[in-house]
Amino acid sequence: MPYFYCEPKNVKSRTLLLVGDEAHHAANVTRHAIGDTIYASDGKGMVYEARIGRISDSMVEATIMKRRRRQNEPVCSIAVAQGVLKGSRMDYAVEKLTELGVRKIIPFTSTRSTADPAEGAEKLSRWRRITVAALKQSERSLLPSVSQVVRFEDVLKLARKHDLFLLAWEGEKKERVAHVDPRGASSILAAVGPEGGFTDEEVEEAERAGARLLSLGHTKLRSETASVVLSTLILERMGDI
Numbered sequence: 001m002p003y004f005y006c007e008p009k010n011v012k013s014r015t016l017l018l019v020g021d022e023a024h025h026a027a028n029v030t031r032h033a034i035g036d037t038i039y040a041s042d043g044k045g046m047v048y049e050a051r052i053g054r055i056s057d058s059m060v061e062a063t064i065m066k067r068r069r070r071q072n073e074p075v076c077s078i079a080v081a082q083g084v085l086k087g088s089r090m091d092y093a094v095e096k097l098t099e100l101g102v103r104k105i106i107p108f109t110s111t112r113s114t115a116d117p118a119e120g121a122e123k124l125s126r127w128r129r130i131t132v133a134a135l136k137q138s139e140r141s142l143l144p145s146v147s148q149v150v151r152f153e154d155v156l157k158l159a160r161k162h163d164l165f166l167l168a169w170e171g172e173k174k175e176r177v178a179h180v181d182p183r184g185a186s187s188i189l190a191a192v193g194p195e196g197g198f199t200d201e202e203v204e205e206a207e208r209a210g211a212r213l214l215s216l217g218h219t220k221l222r223s224e225t226a227s228v229v230l231s232t233l234i235l236e237r238m239g240d241i
Contacts, residue, residue, distance in 0.1 A: 001037065001038070001039055002026070002030045002032070002038055002039070003038075003040070003041070003136045003139050004018055004021060004022050004025070004026065004039070004040040004041075004136065005038045005040065005042075005043060005115045005135060005136055005141060005143070006018055006022070006040055006041070006042050006048070007019075007042070007043075008042045008043065008044050010232075011042050011046075011048070011064075013140075014063060014064055015050075015053075015061055015062065015063055015064060015105060015175075016040055016048055016050055016061075016062055016064055017059060017060065018040065018059070018062070019058065019059055019060075019062055019064075019129050020058070020059035021239065022060070022198030023055075023056065023057065023058055023059050023060045023171075024057055024058070026038065026052075026055065026056050026060050027056060027060065028057065029072040030176070032052055032055060032060070033052070033055065034052050034053065034054065034055060035051065035052060036052050036231070037049060037050070037051050037052075037074075038050055038051075038052065038060075038062060039139075040062075041071075041135060041136075041139075041140065041141050041143070042141075042173075043132075043135065043141075043142065044141075044142070044143075045069055045070050045141050045142055046067055046068070046069055046141060047067070047068045047069075047139075047141045048064050048066070048067055048068075049064070049065050049066040049068075049073045050062035050063055050064045050065060051063050051065060068089055068141075069141070070141055070142070070197025071139070071140070071141040072101075072138065072139050072140050072141060073101060073140060073141055073142050074101040074103075074225070074235055074238060074240040074241065075238065076182065076185060076186060076187065076188055076234075076238050077103040077104075077186060077187045077188070077239070078101070078102050078103055078104075078187075078188050078190060078231060078234060078235070079102070079103060079104035079105075079106060079158070079162065079188070079189045079190070080097050080104070080105055080106065080189075080190050080191075080192070080222075080227055080230075080231055081106040081108055081155040081158075081189060081190070081191040082094075082097075082105060082106065082107055082108070082114040082192055082227050083107075083108060083109070083110060083113060083192060083193045083195070083223055084107045084108065084149060084194060085110055085114060085115055085194065085195065085223055085224055086114060086115045086195070089222070089223070089224045090107070090115070090123070090127070090129055090224070090229055091105040091126070091127070092224050093105075093223075093224040093227050093228065094127045094130045094131060094134075095130050095131075095133070095134045095182070096134075096224075096228045097227060097228065097231055098130070098131045098134035098135060098136040098140070098144050099134050099136065099137060100138075100231050100232060100235060100237070101140065101235060101240065102144055102231055103142065103144055103145075104144055104145050104146075104147070104151065105127070105144055105145070105146045105147070106130075106147045106158070107124075107127070107146070107147065107148075107149045107150070107157060108149065108150050108151060108152050108154065108155050109149060109150075109151060109152070109194070110151070110152035110193065110194060110199075110202055110205070111152075111198075111199045111201075111202060112193070112194055112197060112198070112199060113194040113195075113196070114194065114195050114196060115194065115195075121148065121149055124146065124148065124149070125160065127146045128146050130148060131143055131144050151153055152153065152198075152202055153203075153205075154189070155189075155191060156205060156206060156209040157209075158207075159189055159208070159209045159210055159211065160209070161175030161187070161189075162185075162187045162188055162189040163185035163186055163187050163188065163189045164180075164182055164183070164187075164189070164212070165188075165189045165191070165210050165211045165212065166188065166189070166190045166191070166211065166212050166214055166230070166234070167192075167198075167203070167206050167211040167213055167214065168182065168188075168190070168191070168192050168193075168214055168216050168226050168227075168230050169193075169197075169198060169203055169213045169214070169215070170197060170215075170220055171186055171200075171203065171213075171214040172214055172215040173215055174215065175212070175213060175214050175215060176214060176215055176216075177214055177216075177230070177233035177234060177237060178233075178237070180212065180214070180234075180237065181237070181238070182234060182237050182238055183238060183239075188234060190227070190230050190231060191206070191211070191232060192223055192226045192227040192230060193223060195216070195222075214230070216229050216233075217229075218222050221227075
């Protein structure tokens with residue numbers, strides 16, 4: 001069944017509206033017609049089963065028949081701090097982290113970052129569009145937030161707002177995600193560095209902020225691969241995969 005994103009402001013008590021690209025997709029790509037049933041998420045935790053009453057290239061109006069809350073969402077809120085990456089590599093990370101069920105994506109720059117922070121700011125709207133597409137692909141009910149690009153020290157300040165702070169570091173050789181019991185945590189912050197990795201000083205600062213350093217195996221992973229692997233392992237430990 002086709003799955004759409006409906007902005008919360010377009011959900012009323014009995015009807016919902018798909019506008020813009022979503023309406024165009026329904027009318028011209030999936031070729032829906034009056035009377036067809038669709039599913040739509042508002043990105044705030046609700047999924048609606050609705051029947052189309054009016055449809056055009058620019059607007060779809062549908063009558064809500066059923067509502068479901070928190071469909072296809074992990075129990076734990078996971079935020080991933082991702083060192084900003086160049087080109088399509090960051091797009092890949094945002095897409096896959098959304099599909100997995102991550103609740104928040106925090107792009108950051110640090111000492112060894114090679115991506116231009118200004119370029120990251122320009123791509124913020126693109127990353128947010130990618131989360132919408134990935135939400136539809138994975139049929140999630142919560143749309144992850146993608147924050148403005150911050151510095152690594154800002155990530156460390158956020159750590160105290162989470163029950164658990166995990167940092168993937170190639171210098172760690174023993175500790176693995178399998179050694180962590182995250183089941184009592186309601187919120188987890190997971191950090192992965194940029195292409196150049198973290199400096200020793202940044203790792204020390206992270207440890208002072210409460211980070212638990214983790215290895216992701218014997219091979220050195222690309223940053224976007226590392227964030228996906230780390231998130232997957234955390235979700236597996238939580239029983240969500």
